[in-house]
Amino acid sequence: MTLGITFSGGPTALLELGGVRLLTDPxxxxxxxxxxxERVLVKTEDSVLTESSAGVVDAVLLSHDQHPDNLDDRGRAYLATVPLTLVTPSGAARLGGTARGLEPWExxxxxxxTVTAVPALHGPEGAERLIGEVTGFVLAGDGLxxxxxxxxxxxVDLVREIAAxxxxxxxxxxxxxxxxxLFDGAPxxxxxxxxxxxxKVLGAAKVVPLHFRGWGHFSEGPDVLRTAFETAGLTDRLMLLEPGERAEV
Structure with missing residues (x-):
């Protein structure tokens, strides 16, 4: 069985796996x-998916609720229509409703x-004190x-922990x-x-990037990603989608 993924733009994608439909960072x-x-984040492109075209989802996978490039106004309203939002514990406390907070490795x-929350760090070492909690997810199931x-x-150090x-x-x-x-412009x-x-650390057969276009503070777009994977000899692993494109991985 495969992962179906539809890239909407920014961090938003529809994932279809094992009959389950999940939306990332709406x-x-x-x-x-x-x-x-005191800062302004500028959205530069429309999201291709809308609340209605995303269809019925089983859950939202929300990295964090603090920043509008991961949860904007319409995305926040959309959460009231979904049966479950998985997010950080502090995010769940702020959002209420159907939000459920997961600790790292829960x-x-x-x-x-089986959805496992995994650690993430939104910036350089120590960033969590200013930015707050962020999470990633691992999805697994029999035959999937x-x-x-x-x-x-x-x-990347946290990626090593996940790969272990x-x-x-x-x-x-x-x-x-x-x-x-923030942090003198550190990524x-x-x-x-x-x-x-x-x-490389994960040994993943395929890599599907999100969050590389559609906002002004994203400093490296698709061309830089493509060149980096070509230089590393990993072009066969990279699946770089256009907004609105759906792929079976």
Missing amino acids: TFDPPGDHPIG ETQVGPL PTVYVSGDNAS RFHVDIAVLFAGAARTP LTLTSANAVEAA
């Missing part, structure tokens, strides 16, 4: 400014899938490929080397070079 707002404290069942969804993680516990077949990596004035998500390193 962002549906049109292009425009999204203030966050498991839950969504249909035939094991899928790692990184969320907004910038740490799981044999990952498909890595859905939030890339784009997001940068803001807040995987750089393209670190996405390559993560692919």
Whole structure:
């Protein structure tokens, strides 16, 4: 059996695995400014999926709720319509409703899938004190490929911890080397070079990047990703989707 994935744009994708439909970090707002404290994040492209075209989902996999490029206004309203949102414990406390917080390495069942929350670090060492909790997920089930969804993680060391516990077949990596004035512009998500390193560490047969286009603070787009994987001799592992494109992995 395979993973079906439809890339909407930004961090948002529809995953279909073992008869379960999951949506990552829902962002549906049109292009425009999204203030966050004294900063403004700028959305530059429409999301292809809408609340209705995404269809019925079994759960949302939410990396974190603190930033509008991972959960914008319409995405936040959308959470009230879904049966389950898996997120960090602090995110669940803020969101309420159907949100369920998972600690790192905690498991839950969504249909035939075992969903395990895995650690993520949204920036350099110590970033959590300012940014707060972030999570990734591993999806596994009998006869199914094991899928790692990184969320907004910038740490290859944490990827090594995950690789020590799981044999990952498909890595859905939030890339784009997001940068803001925080931490002197240090990358807040995987750089393209670190996405390559993560692919090597995981030994994943296929890598599907998300979070590399559609927002102004994503500093490395599809061309940089493609070049990094070509240079590393890993072109056969990279599945770089266009917004709206669906693939079976």
